[in-house]
Amino acid sequence: MSKYRKEQNFLVKHALNLHLNQKTYVKNLYPCYLGILFIGKISPSILEKLKFQIKLVFDSFFFDITFIREKNLDTCLNNLYTKEEFNLLDRTLTKVILYPTNNFYSIIKIQMSEKNLAIGLGLTNLPIYSSSDEKLLFLFGEANLKHNCAIISTHNLLNFYKSETAENRIIKEAIHEIGHLILGPEHCFNDNCVMRFSANIEEIDSKSNHLCEKCKSELENIRTTNNF
Template sequence: MYIYLVTFGNIEKRLLFGIAKNVKETFGFEVRLSSVASPLKHAYDHERKQYVGEKILDYLSTLNYPELLKILALISWDMYAEGFNFVFGLAKIQGREAVVSTFRLFSRDERLFFERVFKEVNHELGHTFGLGHCPDRRCVMSFSNSIDDTDHKSKNFCTSCKTKLKTAIAELTF
């Protein structure tokens, strides 16, 4: 089983390889990279000048790849979800689809930028494995309402969330 990473927009290859390594280390699954030709025009909200996260997740649900476990889209555009001005990412809880936008995570400091993206990738994939938001502000599953929240938390799971994640992964591999 694989976690597929698909890209939309201008995503640097070094970032993709870094994400793949991070996902393998964090979740223990191999990552396959794929690009999708669709520019996601149907998911763009012209009034807000942002992409609609739920529409991207719906599109991802139509994609099928061999031995697909989870699918994570990485987009370089701004994104929002219903009820929010913007979101860094979105996922279907206990589903297989997740999306992360690099738009508001960007920093000229490449190390900081990559770290932010890794945190949001781990957070959204955590949701796909059934994890909710964590009250521990250092845990990667802590809700990020601002870039400061993202910078404050770790890219790792707290002890409680790590236990829940291991249980979820063990159930999938039996």
């Protein structure tokens, strides 16, 4: 996201892409099993907090949240379609390799089908860009509503000034992307809501890790529709 994303264009494109590419979204999936997969270097200490917070926000939507496994990067990612870009958040202006989100969705989907999980959430330390819009670089996270999975990149959530801990940022982004999988592609306009769009780290830090009353009532509607 970084400074690239400060352009208003990105906000519009982000919203449009979700609408145009993810029409096949269905809501009659819940309750179900959610699996979490680490791809690369993710500190295992976050797992229990992450599961606890997801259960707190999406109470009864998941029968259980299981840790699928930790995947070593060398064995699962190829270098097809990677991009080398300046990391604008790094003052030394070094270049980093960004990976397309589709690459991660393929890995998550294989694990979901092997373990019979309806929803998959991947966490990676690698920087990512959107496969549906190559101009969206250094994403914090992205949800794929068609395939019921999401990927979070911790790359730009770490090593910033500490108005919030990296763990809390990761948890907010994970809840945000799972929120898209359940509630749909729209963003919320309530300032404090976790479903508000965040263009940069400051905007992540300034929102809460829970849903506003409006989003909670949407969640309740889905619960009622699905009889649980």
